[in-house]
Amino acid sequence: MRLVASLFLCLFFSLQAADKPNILLILSDDQAWTDYSFMEHEQIKTPHLDKLASESVLFKRAYVPTALCRPSLMTFATGKYVHQHGITGNDPKGDSKNPNDPDLRESLISKVDQHDTLAKLLGEQGYLSHQSGKWWEGNYKRGGFTHGMTRGYPQKGGRHGDDGLKIGRTGNKPVTDFVDMAIEKKKPFFLWYAPFMPHTPHTPPNRILDKYKKYDLPLPVAKYYAMCEWFDEACGDLIQHLEDKGVRDNTLIVYVCDNGWIQHPEKANRYDQRSKQTAYEGGTRTPIFFSWPNKLKPQDRPELCTSLDIFPTIIAAAGARMPKNLPGLDLNSYMIEKKEIPRDHIFGEGFAHDIVDISDHEKTLLYRWVIKGNYKLLLTYDGKVSKYISTHPRTEKRPQLFDLSKDPAEHNNIAKDHPEKVAELAKMINDWYPVTKRKVITEFK
Incomplete structure (x- = not known):
């Protein structure tokens, strides 16, 4: 009897994995909305993201509701505005510390425990999940991930990704190994792929930097442009692995950047005004696109889109439990049926x-x-x-x-x-x- 039950469960989860899409959430880090060749930048080359965008439902007029990395990432993870999830900045430097709760960093991280996260809700549907790159909210397990790279605070160096920040810059092996394991186990998987790129330090390989030196740009600008192309390479490598493993058609890939960046022309690794941390287009605007070959036909959409839409769209695509009163929209039906999105404003x-x-x-x-x-x-x-x-x-x-x-x-x-x-x-x-x-x-x- 136990053998029959075990075989039934294996069959159930195998069918479940085949029915549910794998999910890859690509998160760029500090990149202006203009800084892709598919967004018509005259010098930056992003061939892999260009190809992905051409295969996607593309929103060129899209935004993040806040222009700072940690709050923005928490919005991706929870589907909520900053004033709702409570992580408004990168670091607590309080002048009104509660004497009964002296550890401000832990108190701030603990806010993630109060919300349903993408990884947690997908886990309820049998997904395996992997965190790589930027992650501020303690150990990856605290965000509901089954696997990951970030040890997190209070571990040494555990501020905003620690070991996870190697992804992309030193290859994608931890992520591709995870993909191989999930496929072997016939489990649907969720990848939080957030390379510390093109974020500072701007240390692109010379083979890429030399391309941009030819444009007679200020060196800080050339290095930033080269970082954008290096990030594109990392994304292309991961997408190719999904192709090679035969799972690309049933993988929903979502692309967004956490906030904008306008490189200061003279100061290395520094951003200029009207950029990161501001409400201007240079801080808040980003392309957002959704690619799922089994379900979505390529489209260039004119409507406003916000990163708040990403959470409910992923949750609905996976058939997971949808939290109540989310401010974003589930875009699945609008994209599949090519219907106009009934919204004329965003905040x-x-x-x-x-x-x-x-x-x-x-x-x-x-x-x-x-x-x-x-x-x-x-x-x-x-x-x-x-x-x-x-x-x-x-x-x-x-x-x-x-x-x-x-x-x-x-x-x-x-x-x-x-x-x-x-x-x-x-x-x-x-x-x-x-x-x-x-x-x-x-x-x-």
Whole structure:
């Protein structure tokens, strides 16, 4: 009887693995939305991602709701806004530490325990999961992964990925070995593939860097461009492994970047203004695309997309338990049936790099923003900013309104000339969720 039951379970999980898609979530780290050849960059070459994008449902007008790595990654993992999941910055540097909870780093990490994560929900469906690259929330097991590379805090060096940060830069063997094991066990798998690339340090191999030196670029810019191509190579290597193993057709690949990056032309490994940590396009915009050969036909979609959509789309594709009241959309039916997505606006928010009070996220609120149609309104708040930040995210404090159809680089603030549009969009922001302790800066001086 036990033998029959065991055979039944093996058959059940084998059928389950065949029915459910494998999932690969590719997370770029610090890369501007313009910095791919499929996004028409004139110099950066990304042939592997170009090919993947051409096979995908591609959203070129897509965004992350916050432009800082740790909060953004937590949004990928939970499907929630920063003010909902509570990890607003990279590091806790509080001035109001609870005497009953002296370890601020552990207290911040513990917020991941309060939410359903992608890996946890997929695990309920029999998925094996692997974490590689950037991961801030302690050991990989804490995020619900069955396998992974990051030892995590409080282990030595366990801040934002430790051993996991080797992936891509030193090859993909830990991930490809995991894929081989999952295939052998006939299990569906989920890959959190988040190389520390093109993130600093910008140390591309000379064979790639030499290509960009020919353009007579400032060396810091040439190195960053070469990092983008090196990252593309790493992605191509992993995708080729899926092809070689015969599982590519039933693998849902999702691509997104955690936040933007505009390389400073003179300072190596530093970003320029209106870039990372800001609400400008250079900080928040990213291409997002979904490739699943068994289900999705290639499409170039004009609608707004947000990284909040990634979580429910993956969960629904896997047939997993869907948490209630998620702010993002399950895009599966819209992509499969090529239906128009019924949404004309998206929201975002930004907080300081350092968290002064992990129990009160408003203390470091810097900005909130909305895009409706072609208009984008950015409101700035008086939250506390650590001295750590080298490029101040509040270079302009008054309300900023841009018509992105005419001014995609956001050079011309038209707020003063369109007070009715500012009022309309500001009301949308205030109706989205209330801010009670921070003052919005409203002067048009």
